[in-house]
Amino acid sequence: MTKIFAITQKELSGYFRSPMAYIVLLVTMSIFHVFFFIIIDHNQEATLRDVFAVMEFLFVFIVPLLTMKVFAEEKATGTMEFLMTTPTTNTAIVLGKFFGSLIFMTTIIGVIFVYYAIIEFYGSPDRLATFSGILGLWLEGALFVAIGLMASSWTRNQMVAAICTYLILFMLYFSVTLEKFLSGTLGALVSYSGVWSHTKNFSAGLITLSDVTYFVTGIVLSLLITRYCIENRLWR
Amino acid sequence: MIKAHELTKYFGRQKVLDQVSFEIGKGEIVGFLGSNGAGKTTLMRILTSFLPASSGDVSINGFDVAKKSLAVRQIVGYLPENPPLYLSMTVKDYLKFAAKLKDVAAKQCSAQVEKVMSECRLKDVEHKVIATLSKGYKQRVGIAQAIINDPSLLILDEPTSGLDPVQNLQVRNLIKNLESERTVILSTHILSEIEQVAKRVMIIKEGKVLVDERLSDLLTKSSAQKRMVLRVKGEKKCVETVLEKINDVCLLNTVSSSQEHHFDLELADEKLIHELLSCLVNEPVQILEMSPAVSRLEHTFVSMVNENND
Ligand SMILES: Nc1ncnc2c1ncn2[C@@H]1O[C@H](COP(=O)(O)OP(=O)(O)OP(=O)(O)O)[C@@H](O)[C@H]1O
Ligand SMILES: [Mg+2]
Numbered sequence: 001m002t003k004i005f006a007i008t009q010k011e012l013s014g015y016f017r018s019p020m021a022y023i024v025l026l027v028t029m030s031i032f033h034v035f036f037f038i039i040i041d042h043n044q045e046a047t048l049r050d051v052f053a054v055m056e057f058l059f060v061f062i063v064p065l066l067t068m069k070v071f072a073e074e075k076a077t078g079t080m081e082f083l084m085t086t087p088t089t090n091t092a093i094v095l096g097k098f099f100g101s102l103i104f105m106t107t108i109i110g111v112i113f114v115y116y117a118i119i120e121f122y123g124s125p126d127r128l129a130t131f132s133g134i135l136g137l138w139l140e141g142a143l144f145v146a147i148g149l150m151a152s153s154w155t156r157n158q159m160v161a162a163i164c165t166y167l168i169l170f171m172l173y174f175s176v177t178l179e180k181f182l183s184g185t186l187g188a189l190v191s192y193s194g195v196w197s198h199t200k201n202f203s204a205g206l207i208t209l210s211d212v213t214y215f216v217t218g219i220v221l222s223l224l225i226t227r228y229c230i231e232n233r234l235w236r
Numbered sequence: 237m238i239k240a241h242e243l244t245k246y247f248g249r250q251k252v253l254d255q256v257s258f259e260i261g262k263g264e265i266v267g268f269l270g271s272n273g274a275g276k277t278t279l280m281r282i283l284t285s286f287l288p289a290s291s292g293d294v295s296i297n298g299f300d301v302a303k304k305s306l307a308v309r310q311i312v313g314y315l316p317e318n319p320p321l322y323l324s325m326t327v328k329d330y331l332k333f334a335a336k337l338k339d340v341a342a343k344q345c346s347a348q349v350e351k352v353m354s355e356c357r358l359k360d361v362e363h364k365v366i367a368t369l370s371k372g373y374k375q376r377v378g379i380a381q382a383i384i385n386d387p388s389l390l391i392l393d394e395p396t397s398g399l400d401p402v403q404n405l406q407v408r409n410l411i412k413n414l415e416s417e418r419t420v421i422l423s424t425h426i427l428s429e430i431e432q433v434a435k436r437v438m439i440i441k442e443g444k445v446l447v448d449e450r451l452s453d454l455l456t457k458s459s460a461q462k463r464m465v466l467r468v469k470g471e472k473k474c475v476e477t478v479l480e481k482i483n484d485v486c487l488l489n490t491v492s493s494s495q496e497h498h499f500d501l502e503l504a505d506e507k508l509i510h511e512l513l514s515c516l517v518n519e520p521v522q523i524l525e526m527s528p529a530v531s532r533l534e535h536t537f538v539s540m541v542n543e544n545n546d
Binding site for chain 1: 281284285286287288306307309310312314316318319320321322323324325329333334336337338339342381
């Protein structure tokens with residue numbers, strides 16, 4: 001347990017020491033800021049629903065950048081050899097790293113609260129919808145991070161990890177566009193496996209067990225695969 | 237303490253280790269020697285459970301490395317070939333992190349970090365970011381990390397590479413001082429280092445253990461000690477006649493300058509040294525030097541590694 005915490009701490013401070021994290025943070029915030037005012041101006045409505053949509057879209061592009069180095073860098077620099085020869089279980093390594101990235105992603109989401117405050121100040125937003133929207137966003141981010149970790153455990157090359165993550169996220173996110181062309185079970189399957197059908201409910205203020213299950217299952221599955229990959233040194 | 241049985245390792249089709257078996261007892265200091273690519277690093281990685289063997293098994297303190305790897309990792313301190321450092325961390329933070337992962341009790345953590353920092357002379361860089369350290373300092377941080385939890389088995393892959401002579405001596409002394417309580421396995425390309433530190437030598441060639449012997453036995457057996465260098469001042473002729481007189485002394489090479497003469501000799505027996513010297517003192521020459529030709533271990537190593545190459 002203390003080891004998970006130690007690794008999380010190390011990951012987090014690693015983020016704050018790398019320029020990449022600041023670039024991502026800055027770019028996200030500025031894009032988000034611009035969209036926020038465009039959307040609010042356009043909708044003339046005190047809701048963050050469309051803002052969440054922007055954020056979800058942004059995650060497809062920024063999460064790969066955040067998670068690509070998690071395992072790939074350790075493998076390239078040889079610190080993986082250190083990590084894996086200390087008496088630390090693979091589960092602890094994966095969880096420690098997952099929490100590190102998760103916390104960093106959460107700080108990005110935390111930015112939303114500033115904008116929420118603005119809306120709260122000028123109008124009366126639907127609080128439940130806002131908070132369930134943030135929860136949905138957070139779950140989606142967590143799933144993306146878990147997938148990023150998984151891709152990073154496959155290779156020692158950060159670029160490869162980022163591209164793999166990006167491809168998977170892209171499929172999850174944009175599979176909604178295929179729905180039109182598919183019908184029957186296949187269509188239902190594609191629709192279920194995409195994130196869109198699940199975050200949609202959250203941003204409408206609807207928290208359902210099935211949506212939460214979808215994200216939690218996805219996270220656990222990705223992390224299990226990650227552990228399997230580092231356990232069996234599949235990157236060699 | 238360590239029992240390895242018929243370890244074999246393949247990388248793809250390449251056989252890197254071939255049926256390696258050995259036992260190492262508690263408190264032994266063993267040196268791995270071998271040319272580049274012989275498989276030393278691979279063997280160490282298997283011992284530390286970083287890589288699984290393709291077949292065969294190893295146990296350390298009775299724990300199977302593959303099945304009980306966590307128990308093995310508790311007692312092993314490992315310095316990989318390239319010191320495994322988080323470049324953006326400071327030396328102290330890194331060592332603290334290592335201590336936490338290696339189950340050093342929270343209370344002793346800082347004390348232990350201080351101790352290894354002073355042992356490896358890292359006090360003056362403790363707040364520096366590792367990326368800015370020189371190679372030798374990085375190596376020292378790597379060593380510090382390996383000994384931070386007082387492991388009962390230390391596995392060091394080329395521990396002294398990149399160190400200055402003073403630090404080199406220090407590391408050797410560190411290893412020697414551990415002696416009675418700990419088992420140490422180290423690999424190096426600097427043979428004099430092995431001669432000074434290790435009690436037992438394993439020469440590995442193309443994945444096979446060629447030699448596994450006590451250092452002293454290896455040196456007595458080797459022919460190298462019968463190669464001598466003789467350096468004299470005076471008449472060259474006198475020496476040559478002496479050499480001709482004594483049987484079983486073979487003159488391999490002579491190098492002369494205006495002042496001195498340099499003879500490379502091969503003696504059939506060590507006892508001949510005495511005879512040779514007693515003859516020479518009666519001649520009108522001045523003996524400047526009489527010594528073994530090369531480092532004996534070096535000679536043994538080179539001859540063994542080259543032996544089957546033809
Ligand atoms: N991950 C790997 N994948 C494929 N081949 C490898 C891998 N690691 C090592 N090898 C091969 O295994 C052989 C032994 O390598 P190893 O690193 O064990 O040698 P070594 O004795 O440590 O050499 P050196 O003295 O240069 O450190 C080499 O031929 C190397 O190319
Ligand atoms: Mg090596």
